[in-house]
Amino acid sequence: MKLNAQLWIGGVLTALFIAAALVSFIWTPHDVTALTIADKLKPPSALYLLGTDHFGRDLLSMLMVGARTSIAVALLAVGIGMGLGVPLGLLAAATRGSLLDEVVMRGNDLIFAFPSLVIAILITAVFGPSAVNAILAIGIFNIPVFARVTRGGALRLWTLDYILAARVAGKGRLRISFEHILPNITSLLIVQGTIQFSLGILAEAALSYVGLGAQPPTPSWGRMLAEAQTMIYTNPALAILPGLAIVAMVLGLNLMGDGLRDLLDPRVRRARG
């Protein structure tokens, strides 16, 4: 019962933000690049549902486009992590104990030694701040996470009879990895993907808050908070709404991830019951 509730609440929250982000491509209540100084710092009204910021930009429109920025950055970063991490993990598991396995795992440990924010700082120090570099910085940190999960899941499967049967049938390690191992660890990867997605949203918010993420005029939740900080005495609402958006999005993804894990991994369910 609890399991379904988690999945439902999480799924609905996530869907809501994804929908807002998608809608923002074709329609927002107001243009986020148009500065209407005459309407600056307006309280919520029929014209501006959530009010306006210090440049007279509509807060609701900013939040919608901000959702787009956050989701795009986090999703692409998960893509990088999966795209490189999963093949690496599969290869490492297929050649367990080999030099390749050792190098992949040690390399992973090394990336873990760099806090993700430090990687981001290093990258932006060299290439300059931008959304693309934020994606790279978060994505690099996702690689070892997916490599590790993939390797762990694959190692368990390599001991099973049907893999042995495939080997006897003459299939190579590489083919087995992609034809038999990968389809059987998709549920693991989906759950991990959801978790990394939510961590990516938080990381993007932190990076853009310190000015290392998407650059103006592209709205992002983190920079909205940074700009609101100077006006926290006079207009606290500006500092509260983007934060609530981040919390709701991350909470939704985390609940969905937990719900999915319970649903897809029967062992957890049994251990809980």
Next chain:
Amino acid sequence: MLRFALSRALSLALSLVVASVVIFAVIEVIPGDPASYMLGLNATPEAVAALRDQLGLTGSLPVRYFAWAGGMLTGDFGISYTYKVPVADLVAQRLWISLPLALYALALSTLIAFPVGLIAAARRGSVTDYGIMGATQLGIAVPNFWFAMLLVLVFAVNLRWFSAGGFPGWEGGPLPALKALTLPAIALALPQASILARVTRSALIETLSQDYIRTARAKGLSRRQATTRHGLRNAMIPVLTIIGLQFSFLLAGAIIIENVFFLPGLGRLIFQGITQRDLIVVESLVMLLVFAVILVTFLVDLAYAVVDPRLRRRA
């Protein structure tokens, strides 16, 4: 135990070497010449040449790497281009804000998380348990810098109990300094405490379902005795891992939180280094942070071996 410590120390050294090569290489990747990058477009050729000389950019790649890495080993981190003082001096000043902040937050997080996780595990499935789990779920989703802003809003703007930022220094005694670090430490600790409480709970639940706990109960120990004497110690392994991992998050988190509260720590220094294109500061600070994280991982590994004798033999 000694063999175990030695093998871990060897891998520590190896990680440091590889990390330093990576950081050095990344800085080398900068398109064009670091000296002209740092000085900007309007620099005269003479100024660029002088800086190249000062940065030691005249030698070959390996020579430059060994000069830098060797300097780091002896505590010579180079001279900041913008501050005109040795980076080591800057670090020494700023460390007295960042390190206490990270430790303060770690202490808060552990002090909150242990009892909370223990209560949730002991009352598993109760309303208390669900309440705690819900609260931690929320705590994980809150970005620490936003939580910091909310703390400022409530405790500095409305209640006026704390100042909204700044640091009085340690010269005026530890109390004003600790007071200035309190809101930042709470902001840093909240997400970490949420994670740690969840890990403590699940580790305890896992341990308490083991046969040896049942045996202990059968021999007449009360639930509480069995938990404290046999359960806690065995549940420590995953909890220690997370505390070790959290240290690196706290260091990185401190970088951002210092910017919220205008604390002149290492984090502010890194950002100033980036905006002022002071690559020597950025390069050395990143290496120091990575060194700290690798060192903590090493210490956690040793702590495992103390807690769990089985791990000593495996090495």
